Amino acid sequence: MVQEIAQPSVNFRQNGQSTSFGRYQAFMGLLFVAPAMILFIVFTVLPAVTAFGLSFTDYDVLTETEWVGLLNYQRLTTDALFQITLRNVATYALIYVPAIIVISLTVALALNRKRPGMKFFRMIYYLPVISSPVAAATVWLWVLNKDYGVLNQIIGIFGLRGPAWVADINTAMLAIVLVTLWQGLGGNMVIYLAGLQGIPEYLYEAARLDGADNWQLFRYITLPALRTTTFLVTTLSLIGAFQLFDQAYVLTQGGPANATRTIVYQIWEVGFNRLRMGYASAMAVVLFVIIFIVTMINLRLNNEQNMVSE
Numbered sequence: 001m002v003q004e005i006a007q008p009s010v011n012f013r014q015n016g017q018s019t020s021f022g023r024y025q026a027f028m029g030l031l032f033v034a035p036a037m038i039l040f041i042v043f044t045v046l047p048a049v050t051a052f053g054l055s056f057t058d059y060d061v062l063t064e065t066e067w068v069g070l071l072n073y074q075r076l077t078t079d080a081l082f083q084i085t086l087r088n089v090a091t092y093a094l095i096y097v098p099a100i101i102v103i104s105l106t107v108a109l110a111l112n113r114k115r116p117g118m119k120f121f122r123m124i125y126y127l128p129v130i131s132s133p134v135a136a137a138t139v140w141l142w143v144l145n146k147d148y149g150v151l152n153q154i155i156g157i158f159g160l161r162g163p164a165w166v167a168d169i170n171t172a173m174l175a176i177v178l179v180t181l182w183q184g185l186g187g188n189m190v191i192y193l194a195g196l197q198g199i200p201e202y203l204y205e206a207a208r209l210d211g212a213d214n215w216q217l218f219r220y221i222t223l224p225a226l227r228t229t230t231f232l233v234t235t236l237s238l239i240g241a242f243q244l245f246d247q248a249y250v251l252t253q254g255g256p257a258n259a260t261r262t263i264v265y266q267i268w269e270v271g272f273n274r275l276r277m278g279y280a281s282a283m284a285v286v287l288f289v290i291i292f293i294v295t296m297i298n299l300r301l302n303n304e305q306n307m308v309s310e
């Protein structure tokens with residue numbers, strides 16, 4: 001009888017200690033996260049909220065801010081140059097995103113094998129990721145030079161005449177795609193490598209015992225297992241495509257004939273060169289909405305594919 005009465009009090013003390021320890025862990029977790037959250041709020045959330053507010057004003061830094069309501073957004077509907085930037089970014093995304101997915105997955109499959117020197121080649125492919133986009137684009141500007149660029153000299157070996165990559169309206173966007181593919185390949189390759197190494201080996205062994213060849217292993221095991229990884233790579237690549245600026249600025253300055261002028265380039269041009277901060281902020285808000293909608297569509301398609309596969 002004494003033991004039955006004493007036992008609940010012991011459990012109460014244990015539960016109390018567990019609750020206190022849980023609160024301590026939660027507090028320490030918040031303490032460690034606090035610096036990053038403060039920086040995120042100060043340098044991301046507040047500027048975004050400020051830009052949204054400025055999009056309803058006529059603000060040029062030098063004079064008093066004037067409230068104009070939805071006038072900036074109405075101007076965007078008739079701004080021919082802004083519509084050109086939308087088409088340019090859409091064209092770039094349609095070329096870049098499928099290409100980066102296919103090339104990154106191919107390289108990851110090649111470097112996922114257990115062969116000598118694989119770590120060295122992984123490092124080589126990843127090096128462009130840690131290089132400065134501006135510095136890399138500057139080097140590529142020399143590589144793509146019409147007269148003495150390395151690429152055209154290699155093409156000349158086969159008796160062909162290389163184009164003026166960054167000065168020709170037909171090849172300028174392809175030149176930017178080439179540079180961004182070179183620099184973005186390593187990061188996506190690492191993501192795919194992580195996905196490949198997370199696939200259980202016994203799935204491949206069981207399929208081989210059933211007589212599956214390499215193509216069947218890739219189609220029925222590798223691709224379905226990498227669906228979530230591909231969704232991540234696609235989402236990050238789409239966001240990066242809509243935010244393209246550095247390469248377009250260094251290689252072509254938006255030319256020739258606005259063929260490579262992007263939305264972010266136009267925001268920079270209008271906001272910092274013309275000091276039309278309110279109008280530039282409206283462009284930034286529209287860009288955010290576009291990225292949000294595209295991301296949600298991509299998420300919806302990925303969820304539907306998961307439901308079908310299940």
